[in-house]
Amino acid sequence: MPTTLDGGGLFRVHSSDVPFVRYLNTDGQPVQKLPPWAENGQQLVAYYKAMVKAREADRKAIAMQRTGQMGTYPSCLGQEAPGVVYGSLMKKDDVLAPYYRDMPGQLLRGVELSDVYLYWGGDERGSAGEGYGQDMPNCVPIATQACHAVGIASAFRIRDERRVVVTTCGDGATSKGDFLEALNLAGAWKVPVVFLIVNNQWAISIPRSAQCGADTLAQKGAGAGVPCVQVDGNDVIALHEVIGSAIERARHGKGAVVIEAITYRLCDHTTADDATRYRDNEDVRKAWEEEPVKRLQTYLYNHGLWSPEQEKMLQEQVAEEVQKAVETYQLTPPQSINDLFAYQYAETPVSLRQQLEEMQEGLNHE
Amino acid sequence: MPTTLDGGGLFRVHSSDVPFVRYLNTDGQPVQKLPPWAENGQQLVAYYKAMVKAREADRKAIAMQRTGQMGTYPSCLGQEAPGVVYGSLMKKDDVLAPYYRDMPGQLLRGVELSDVYLYWGGDERGSAGEGYGQDMPNCVPIATQACHAVGIASAFRIRDERRVVVTTCGDGATSKGDFLEALNLAGAWKVPVVFLIVNNQWAISIPRSAQCGADTLAQKGAGAGVPCVQVDGNDVIALHEVIGSAIERARHGKGAVVIEAITYRLCDHTTADDATRYRDNEDVRKAWEEEPVKRLQTYLYNHGLWSPEQEKMLQEQVAEEVQKAVETYQLTPPQSINDLFAYQYAETPVSLRQQLEEMQEGLNHE
Amino acid sequence: MSDDKKTLVEAVNLALDHALADDKDVVLLGEDVGTNGGVFRATQDLKDKYGLKRVMDTPLAETMIAGMTIGMATQGLKPVAEIQFMGFIFACMEQLVGHAARMRNRTRGRLTCPMVIRAPFGGGIHAPEHHSESTEALFAHIPGLRVVIPSSPVRAYGLLRSAIDDPDPVIFLEPKRIYRVQRQTLPKQGSRLPLDTCFTLKEGSDLTLVTWGACVRECQEVTRNLAKEGVGVELIDVATIKPLDMDTILASVRKTGRCVIVHEAARSFGVGAEIAARVSTELFHELRAPVQRVAGYDITMPYYRMEDHYMPSVGQIASACQIVCSC
Amino acid sequence: MSDDKKTLVEAVNLALDHALADDKDVVLLGEDVGTNGGVFRATQDLKDKYGLKRVMDTPLAETMIAGMTIGMATQGLKPVAEIQFMGFIFACMEQLVGHAARMRNRTRGRLTCPMVIRAPFGGGIHAPEHHSESTEALFAHIPGLRVVIPSSPVRAYGLLRSAIDDPDPVIFLEPKRIYRVQRQTLPKQGSRLPLDTCFTLKEGSDLTLVTWGACVRECQEVTRNLAKEGVGVELIDVATIKPLDMDTILASVRKTGRCVIVHEAARSFGVGAEIAARVSTELFHELRAPVQRVAGYDITMPYYRMEDHYMPSVGQIASACQIVCSC
Numbered sequence A, B: 001m002p003t004t005l006d007g008g009g010l011f012r013v014h015s016s017d018v019p020f021v022r023y024l025n026t027d028g029q030p031v032q033k034l035p036p037w038a039e040n041g042q043q044l045v046a047y048y049k050a051m052v053k054a055r056e057a058d059r060k061a062i063a064m065q066r067t068g069q070m071g072t073y074p075s076c077l078g079q080e081a082p083g084v085v086y087g088s089l090m091k092k093d094d095v096l097a098p099y100y101r102d103m104p105g106q107l108l109r110g111v112e113l114s115d116v117y118l119y120w121g122g123d124e125r126g127s128a129g130e131g132y133g134q135d136m137p138n139c140v141p142i143a144t145q146a147c148h149a150v151g152i153a154s155a156f157r158i159r160d161e162r163r164v165v166v167t168t169c170g171d172g173a174t175s176k177g178d179f180l181e182a183l184n185l186a187g188a189w190k191v192p193v194v195f196l197i198v199n200n201q202w203a204i205s206i207p208r209s210a211q212c213g214a215d216t217l218a219q220k221g222a223g224a225g226v227p228c229v230q231v232d233g234n235d236v237i238a239l240h241e242v243i244g245s246a247i248e249r250a251r252h253g254k255g256a257v258v259i260e261a262i263t264y265r266l267c268d269h270t271t272a273d274d275a276t277r278y279r280d281n282e283d284v285r286k287a288w289e290e291e292p293v294k295r296l297q298t299y300l301y302n303h304g305l306w307s308p309e310q311e312k313m314l315q316e317q318v319a320e321e322v323q324k325a326v327e328t329y330q331l332t333p334p335q336s337i338n339d340l341f342a343y344q345y346a347e348t349p350v351s352l353r354q355q356l357e358e359m360q361e362g363l364n365h366e
Numbered sequence C, D: 001m002s003d004d005k006k007t008l009v010e011a012v013n014l015a016l017d018h019a020l021a022d023d024k025d026v027v028l029l030g031e032d033v034g035t036n037g038g039v040f041r042a043t044q045d046l047k048d049k050y051g052l053k054r055v056m057d058t059p060l061a062e063t064m065i066a067g068m069t070i071g072m073a074t075q076g077l078k079p080v081a082e083i084q085f086m087g088f089i090f091a092c093m094e095q096l097v098g099h100a101a102r103m104r105n106r107t108r109g110r111l112t113c114p115m116v117i118r119a120p121f122g123g124g125i126h127a128p129e130h131h132s133e134s135t136e137a138l139f140a141h142i143p144g145l146r147v148v149i150p151s152s153p154v155r156a157y158g159l160l161r162s163a164i165d166d167p168d169p170v171i172f173l174e175p176k177r178i179y180r181v182q183r184q185t186l187p188k189q190g191s192r193l194p195l196d197t198c199f200t201l202k203e204g205s206d207l208t209l210v211t212w213g214a215c216v217r218e219c220q221e222v223t224r225n226l227a228k229e230g231v232g233v234e235l236i237d238v239a240t241i242k243p244l245d246m247d248t249i250l251a252s253v254r255k256t257g258r259c260v261i262v263h264e265a266a267r268s269f270g271v272g273a274e275i276a277a278r279v280s281t282e283l284f285h286e287l288r289a290p291v292q293r294v295a296g297y298d299i300t301m302p303y304y305r306m307e308d309h310y311m312p313s314v315g316q317i318a319s320a321c322q323i324v325c326s327c
């Protein structure tokens, strides 16, 4: 038998040296000197407003689902911060390859809220709006968007464009081959992608601890040769620093980065889920103490950057904006049945034109 | 714009602390004190004999391919060492989930060489022999065996059996989702698997450097929380230490390990390949200086553990054994066409019985 | 088994429960099958009852789930893996096609894959994209696999028990649209149904209506309506799609001379094509009317706001029946 | 284009070469497509000619290759990815079915996938396991995809040029058994062939023989043999499997009244089933004999020592033709 080298540390697990970045603690108090851009507060107020709007938009979506006006909807309650940050920091001609819980980021990218509603209302036109630019649509099959992201980034490199891709995914998604294969490609080819893992601690009912045996999810980058970092995902200042640097780094030809933003899914997985079946209310209560909106609000109040009057105005304004989107959504007439056939191929084949006629005549057979 | 934290080391790549284990240098000289088991030399001589046999068996397979007696064959020239080591260290009721270049290990596991030939000779019965025990057959779709391995290991855990799975793969395979998903599972569930990456520097024409941006392939373990180590894959002593420890660790409930064995594919990818199209002869020449058989032979000669007479006898014995396997292979009559249908399902469905009759009558239609 | 009636998804749950109780080699695995009891509650309470070692929540990785299931099966376990929705089964394809379907043949019986992959499938529940597909034809084409689709609580129970017993890999597809629409008293605990025989749900001599899965409901309605008009429909639930029991179908069409096939999956290259081809060729002289298929259009499943336009309807099925009857 | 004759694989190479030359958005990627020029040399010399940025060796990861190709295509590149053997295409399924096939529809035309996935396929070259499958039916069933299979150097060139031009995803399957068996003078550089029309290789009035891929060769032999016996075979190379041009096939069978379909893939639920079903139903009154399929048996492709038993043979095709002609 071999000498057992185990005790001597032959087999070591990497992990401990993943940096963790935070600026504001859960009480909204700075824990280190803020970066210069954060000092005049303008950008912070913008982030605050964007998060408040996202939260209201989210609340409304759930309300519509509950009243039969929308299908299954995945709330982003509690994880608004990463989206408003990357959404602000990306340039318009950068590309976002999102997952399905990215409404806050999509709004900042210019997507109409009514389009977001339309999508979750079961209408393909919700991914067609001009506001998307060249961004990818919501991606439902977990982690598959990561592969698209490296493809888009490769296209940029092939064409010598200084554009960047940001792709997001959940903690659960980091277990899936697509994510890991894409990460490996990004490391091997040094393409301009930022992988943003929104670790909200749950993949439906599977807690982070059961998803992966590593200390951090960021360190998935290690095996791909991609630098990695953890960041407080409820702290817009830290997110801004980390995502901003990653985007700039990528834009300057230095390749990909993996960012793990630590946050918490304060809501059910979707409106079809009941999280009380599998998690402790006490955990959720604690998580509420760390949530991003209140934290930033406290900071803004404490530093005279925000007032109750402004808050009142914002709430009214946001309610109005969201209500308008709701109405646009509700007033959208259904598609024509032509549309079910028209986009299968650039030119609709004879066989499909025949089937469309069948459908128009209420028939279905050869 | 965000402060650029990059220079300050916000984004770090993990890698440097993967241990590399070696006992014999390329001249067969010890570079550190040998472990006790290696001192009397008995096991080393056994390893030497096994490698010499594997090399002769391999040579013969290529010769048969060249003369039309065998199909495409992937030589293991230069990477005989890992196989003879894990093949010796595994217990009979452990399970091997090999890739397609594992003949040296399979022979040690008890597989008949004639079965190996039969497999590459295009005959399913080559994976049926008793010698396989419960070992998995050769696996052709890259990295898929890694998922089987974690399933088998989970079965052991479910049944409270103290058995271990060893699964092998190439350097190229570490880019594939199956490998990475399996590794993640192994880290999350701490199942008894040893992942042995046989890094022979090439995946057909793709060099290791183009396959992955990380310094080591072993560190793929980091993202899964699986300990990892590099080992000189041409040094049986180092391999014995590392693989032996990993197996024992797994057997004692401590979970999986990733081992990257550094070696070199001295041959073409397969007999259908021509490696001169894509790699430098000079590199190959240099790699020959590191190959495992000569290295161990030198050590054995230097330490009086081996003699030219023994060498001569071994060569004769090995030639004879291999020749016998060749004959068994060549004399194996073809399967009956029944066999093409008999193993599709436990009980052959009516429809297949009808098709078998068609085939027997030389017909093929409804 | 007690008298209380069960829905299809409850029948699945009960079949799993009984299989776990009867055979210690049976284990369950998948995403959210443990504490959460599955997103449709098909595995509800089973983790509490049989423990973590036998009811396993996995990480989110379908390829691995399929491969791991294969590995377990080669060790003689009888794993039953859940893929949360059939729309996410594609990552399993390499493992299922390349390994599960071949292990017995490749090793000449030395290693086998007694395993079941369960997945809810089909449209009609207003779910998001990728949650409504029917791609049974992809598996039906692969030698070495079995494909089984129940259409009632009783058949769900009996077929799932048989699928778990079966020594070969079974893709067990559960039509989620009818997970909870019907309650039935289940037969005696442990009763099995054959995996090689179609179910003739109603005998009739004028027309053979061949279907499976959720469409059985619409076909039953059409059958009842036609009965009122004096047309005797023989209604066949194929249920065991692969290997396909053509004998039952052919015997029926030989009698009726007419055949309509109904399925939710896209029409072209669907399972209906094989049945239509076989019926047409083998009953060339007996057929009184051309075989008709009523199926999904050859388009991507529309998002839910328009999905009703896609689904084969009672009206469409009735009109196809009318056509063949008027020949 | 010069006079020298090309094999099928050389025609593929030339089509790629010309596409790269004509359109800077065309890029190639895959395992071993660069320096090595592809394991069958389909991409030989192209990396040297067009550079690393346009001919890209990828890491070994088919899922990623498919997904990356999709990402590139959404940016308006026209990527052509090689999957080394069709037996390894299964890991691409989730990306191809879930994304490539849907991107245009899902975004109502905002984003599209002008991409080609090339893969050598089929048996007959004595290759190892997983190197000989024919699973075109799996892709044919998926709305939004095109499936194209050339059967000669000329058609390989013209169809591949069209596939690369096409604004939608094309699965381009190359029958490797005939990669080098035939040389043809290629038409003018840049000439295209349509992706929506079957090729009638020979006209005839007694019997329609429908096939594609490598089986075209055996069918040609049967066609010649039957001609000697005075039987006029109309030989159709389907070539563009999806969307399927039934009009050409139906028109032919309407004329001949007889149809034999030949393919290498397993018979059940294969592409032949759809054609047989359509012909049987739509030409119910015109058909003089039941449609016959000659195809692979419903078994796992045997390892190479026995593979000849699997492949549809000239004898089998001839006998099927005899049967329909004697009706």
Ligand SMILES: Cc1ncc(C[n+]2csc(CCOP(=O)(O)OP(=O)(O)O)c2C)c(N)n1
Pocket: A101, A140, A141, A142, A169, A170, A171, A172, A173, A174, A200, A202, A203, A204, A265, A269, C031, C060, C062, C084, C088
């Ligand atoms: C490939 C695939 N498998 C399964 C699902 C079903 N599913 C939807 S969300 C989800 C959990 C995802 O968790 P995570 O990645 O952490 O993202 P989160 O929802 O928590 O934001 C699962 C399993 C899916 N959409 N795609």
Ligand SMILES: Cc1ncc(C[n+]2csc(CCOP(=O)(O)OP(=O)(O)O)c2C)c(N)n1
Pocket: B101, B140, B141, B142, B169, B170, B171, B172, B173, B174, B200, B202, B203, B204, B265, B269, D031, D060, D062, D084, D088
């Ligand atoms: C999924 C899959 N893709 C592609 C191939 C074709 N192929 C066979 S071997 C090989 C390279 C494997 O390289 P590596 O993992 O380093 O193992 P090695 O052959 O060098 O031992 C490739 C691409 C395959 N067998 N399976």
Ligand SMILES: [Mg+2]
Pocket: A170, A171, A172, A198, A199, A200, A201, A202, A203, A204, A265
């Ligand atoms: Mg999550």
Ligand SMILES: [Mg+2]
Pocket: B170, B171, B172, B198, B199, B200, B201, B202, B203, B204, B265
């Ligand atoms: Mg290698």
